[in-house]
Amino acid sequence: MKKINLKTNLGRISLKNPIVLASGCFGYGDEYKDLISLDDVGAVVTKTITLKPKAGNPPPRVVETASGILNSIGLANVGAEVFLKEKLPGLLKKFSTPVIVSIAGETRDEYLKLISLLNRKKIAGIELNISCPNVGKDLTIGQDEVETFGLVKAVRKKTNLPLLVKLSPNVTDIGKIAKSAEKAGADILSLVNTFSAIGIDAETGRAKLGGVLGGLSGPAIKPIALRMVWQVRKTTSLPIIGMGGIANTSDALEFIITGANAIGLGSAIFINPDLCREIIAGLKRYLSRKRIYNLDKLVGSLIV
Amino acid sequence: MKKINLKTNLGRISLKNPIVLASGCFGYGDEYKDLISLDDVGAVVTKTITLKPKAGNPPPRVVETASGILNSIGLANVGAEVFLKEKLPGLLKKFSTPVIVSIAGETRDEYLKLISLLNRKKIAGIELNISCPNVGKDLTIGQDEVETFGLVKAVRKKTNLPLLVKLSPNVTDIGKIAKSAEKAGADILSLVNTFSAIGIDAETGRAKLGGVLGGLSGPAIKPIALRMVWQVRKTTSLPIIGMGGIANTSDALEFIITGANAIGLGSAIFINPDLCREIIAGLKRYLSRKRIYNLDKLVGSLIV
């Protein structure tokens, strides 16, 4: 049998396979160590960290919806200091897999401070989570072209590390936001983050989540996420990590064919940690059956 | 037992109960006549008509997704002339239920022509479907505040019938679009229409739908649709027909509590035509158990 090549490049970051563990869905690596061998995946993105530790939102923080997960974790995280001292060193030492660190700030200044803390670390890249409420009352940076451009530009000036921007799906035209991020110097685009949503308990007449608003992920959103990857693929030539509801090999292939250079696993990890291995095996079978052999050839191969 | 009152008002249109059959999901009334008694529901919105008949998109036109339906019917419809001659009279004659006619045009002029054709009819209202590609390349009227304002204003000048505007969920801030529609003279807001989405067949490397892009509906989108109703409730005081994934009594209650004055049934009709009756019975049981008795009191009662 001819050798199957699952390698894929996200600009300067090369992955042995296209599977990326998405931010927030595998913690800081240690929690899943018995179940997922991080050496098997292409890259990991750590849970978004903020400058100061964040306690997160009041419970309940998660509800199950029709084929989806609605969460309002509220970026609960240990903060940059603990992360750099206690979490990151272990991740970097124990595994050869590229580690991308996701960050979020409440002000541009916080983003820049985080960047300066990360600049000297042996990490594969920095992902800007731009879905935190910031612009005006209700909108986030990632929902506004100009704000996105401004932040990415400012960050770009401060780091030579590969820069990923994680796009929000709660926008009229994700292609435009992608374009702004590209123009401002982003190296890689991750999409999508969760969809702004709400759960109501008809019995109590209250919101189901302690944080009221939450983010929807999981299979329910896949068709919308795929459309967004398609849109972004058409407007920029940056490498894409595509995600949103991927739960099996076919889902992964659909994102790759539509234009994703790598695929992110989020919610599905909670359901089946073994999915990473299953998808790697499934991709190999597919490529061999189709006599394509190189995953790269599949990226963006959609015929329309 | 105290009498339960399910009456609800959408401005000048009064409904005997809050159930509205959503546009495109019960055809022109005759198809479902054996299964749904139109006299039982609060109102019906007919399949969107255009000035000229439309053949619609090439098949396949529908695929099932995780808890969702992805469709690209392409506004297939008989056109205004046949509709007015063959479809509408039967609907108006046979049933006492308010009939709202949904229209879409490719130009503003087409909308206005349709309005003038409908003005003398004994219909309960006109719903503007503003999710047709129009502004620029990829965007639709409903994705742009200014375009929405312009169209609604122009239409408003030409009709005294209650004017409904059906909002697109594919926007950054649906509250803003709702506000434009209100300022331009809309009487009632319907939300949401389907989410722009795509289905990919990994085996063939092609889109699953003949029309490539489609619209996602069904339980999958409910949490997002609910969030949008919440947002619109906070920004305008217009009556709202809330919809998106409603498939049982609890779903209906969730929309009403969040702020919908009436609720639209779309995809769920295909699954269970008997749902109208089931929800009416379910609402009665809920109101009686909670000793609320008047549905009206529930509208927008969400405690946050």
Place this chain on the structure above:
Amino acid sequence: MLQVKARIIENKELLPETYYRLSLKTPPIARLAKPGQFVHLRVNEKIFPLLRRPFSIHSVHKENIQILYKVTGAGTGILSRRKKDELLDVIGPLGNGYRLPDKRTKVILVAGGAGVASLCFLSQRLASCPAVLIGGRSKRDILGRDKFKRLKTKIKISTEDGSLGKKGLVTDLLQELLPTLHSPLPTVIYACGPMKMLKETAKIAERHRALCYVSLEEFIVCGVGACQGCAVRTKNGYKRVCKDGPVFDSKEIIW
């Protein structure tokens, strides 16, 4: 057309985890049903699978109807595990059904795989029929032969792997048969099976100037003609498989 909760009388496994025959007690649908029509049923009342699934009416016995189905995915998988005495939510009968032949025609039935289902019901309403052709991948895919006994006709079988009857396609059988039917009477073919087979059948029928009715499959959403989801391209524009069909004159279809 009605929506009923029908009791399961039997859900018989014909071939392990592959073919099943389901009997449902539903007097009103049984009374109205015509050959070629279908029922649209919810395999369970959960959100997965979300939509109903359509199945041809395979036969009618007094108050009961039967369907013959193949497990091809999640929906039919769940259906195959439903048990006697449970209730199924059924809408039917739906669609136009086969236009019955007038007496002065020679009738040929052509079935592929589970496509035999609706032709069995049709055969119950036929006075005579010179030939029934049934094809499948292997002998295990040849179903429903007993239902044609009443017609006392010759049943010809083909399988792709040659495990029963002639090795090849059922359209090969048709190809051979037609020239041998030296008859002044017009010939009418009723065909039900996979799209490829129907297309080939239509071609052969046209070549031999036989009338040909095909029962088409498309993804069915509402099943009653309301959503326009099941469009098929015809020479008279798009038509709805669920309402204008599922049976069409093969010459009308743009294959």
Place this chain on the structure above:
Amino acid sequence: MLQVKARIIENKELLPETYYRLSLKTPPIARLAKPGQFVHLRVNEKIFPLLRRPFSIHSVHKENIQILYKVTGAGTGILSRRKKDELLDVIGPLGNGYRLPDKRTKVILVAGGAGVASLCFLSQRLASCPAVLIGGRSKRDILGRDKFKRLKTKIKISTEDGSLGKKGLVTDLLQELLPTLHSPLPTVIYACGPMKMLKETAKIAERHRALCYVSLEEFIVCGVGACQGCAVRTKNGYKRVCKDGPVFDSKEIIW
């Protein structure tokens, strides 16, 4: 902690369509399991229900583990229809488990409904225990009594409808019992059941200066401490039920 496909040895209905006891063959989990830990299992491999469901380990017998569960919704409903010899995808053992008492303490077990599940397992590891209190809505909700026989202790029962034991709440039993335990030894209470019962138990324990461990329930997503979804408010900030718990010192919880 591992992810395995465990074979169903038995899925026994204890009370029709309500309580079930499931035995799974899974040597590695059986070996590692400690009382108070739980397993996180997929009731099927479909997208509905989407998430795993958590269940306390009820007992361990050689290579097998048991769970005792109540049908409360779709997930447990589907689980109750899974059959012997089928495979279930299980992650476990998870969570911290009960901190075992040192020998110089008096142990009281307080169970509400299916909460008895984890206390049965705990009792297998106890040297002695002066009292087991079990409460439920009615006598049909009183489960697992036989599992405590080994301890040769008094089992006191309460039911809300008075159909068995004392009419009232299990916390009423505790309230009565504590003052009668004239003992120089410290008392430790292990409680598992509905939130309200745990809160009341914690209050009573505090009043009597007894140590009290409660096993909490929250909606569990990952089950391994990664997602922060199962947060519970404690005096030391939010903690994760799945990883920092499910067993907490009752004084730590902000009730």
